[in-house]
Amino acid sequence: MALPFIEIIESVTPDPNLLMWKFADADKEIKSGAVLTVRESQHALLLNEGQLADVFPAGKHSLETRNIPILTRLRGWKHGFESPFKADVYFFNTHQFVNLKWGTPAPVLMRDPAFGQVRVRAFGTYNVRIADVGRFFREYAGTYPLLTITELEWQLRDFIAPKFAEALAQANIAVIDAVGSISALNEKIQPLIQPCFTAFGLEVTMFTITSITLPEDVLKQYDKITGMNMVTDMNKYSQFSVANAMDKERSEIGDAARQAVAFGMIMNAGASAPAPVNTSPTDDVTVRLKKLKDLFDAQLITETEYTAKKEELLKLL
Incomplete structure (x- = not known):
């Protein structure tokens, strides 16, 4: 039948x-x-x-x-x-498929005038639709009985990453500019990415970089440069650095800073102040002993340091 x-x-x-x-x-x-x-x-x-x-x-x-x-x-x-x-x-x-994810599974190499060659990671989203059905069928879909956007998205992730690296190199953008001006970078990258999709009959209606991650050593160096650019009074900056170190009670640098400040105050007491009138050596030693005790009470010096310096000053009487 x-x-x-x-x-x-x-x-x-x-x-x-x-x-x-x-x-x-x-x-x-x-x-x-x-x-x-x-x-x-x-x-x-x-x-x-x-x-x-x-x-x-x-x-x-x-x-x-x-x-x-x-x-x-x-x-x-x-x-x-x-x-x-x-x-x-x-x-x-043929409608838009939105908020598809892309990223760089391995770091992308960038050339930067300040940091040299830098490896960065980037992540983002994009919207895509079929623009040329015949080309899409011939170049990508073939004779599958059905094809989902998830399958396409997974395959395009591996395709986008190297193309993004090429586009980034062609754009000749500094690392700092890339991180600080993502919206401007999006406008430069999308036209460079589009030809790769056109070959498959696809149109990228939106391409967005949501984040760029720099290596830890570059971030530290960038933080140092940014911090130094904010300093306008180097004397105040030095005082702040010493005070900050002294606040770290259990760190070696904190101990060293406290000791340096303490001994400086003891040995140079009166050096920056006007010379006292009609003072005897005994009075001077007494003043220094009081300051030494104040430092000990403030826990700026250890008991051993306090005892040793105290004996040294008492010999001057």
Whole structure:
């Protein structure tokens, strides 16, 4: 018993994540004059005997000779055809697929005038849609029964990373500018990335870099440079650095700083102040002993240091 011919061809998108899916024809032949309905944000492709016959945009189409001249040529009919024919029909979602993720699995090498060669990581998102159904089918999709955006996204991640590195090199952007002006970098990178997608029949409607991560040593150096650029009074900066070190009670640099300040105060007491009038050596030693005790009470010197210096001053009496 012969199978009935297909007279109506249409398909509601079974899954919003589908890029392409094959119309289930149950191996039936298509009747000449059959109606093909393609909805908005869809395209349909007709494949006959392994060759692309035609691509149909949104609308209602009658599958007749005058509407499919390529099919007539492929089958070698000089006067058109009225008999049923066998063809595969594929539907495509042509709307935008948004917020797809990309990133650099390995660091990308950048040349920078200040830091030399720097390895950076970058991450972001992009929106894409099928712009040329025929090219997308030939260059990428092939004859898969269905293809999802997830599969495309995973394959494009490995494709975008090296292209991003090339585009970054062509843009000739300094590392600091790349980190500080991501929006401007987006505008430079997208036109450089687009030709790579065009080859597959795709259009990138938006390409965004959400973050660029620098190596730890570069970040430390950048922080030092930024900090020094903010210093306007080097004397105050030195005093602040010493005080900051002294606050680190258990660090070696903190101990050294406290000892340096303490001994400086003891040995140079009175050096920066006006010389006292009519003071005896005994008075001077007494003053220094009091200061020494104050330093000990403030825990700026250890008990051993306090005792040793105290004995030294007492010998002067």
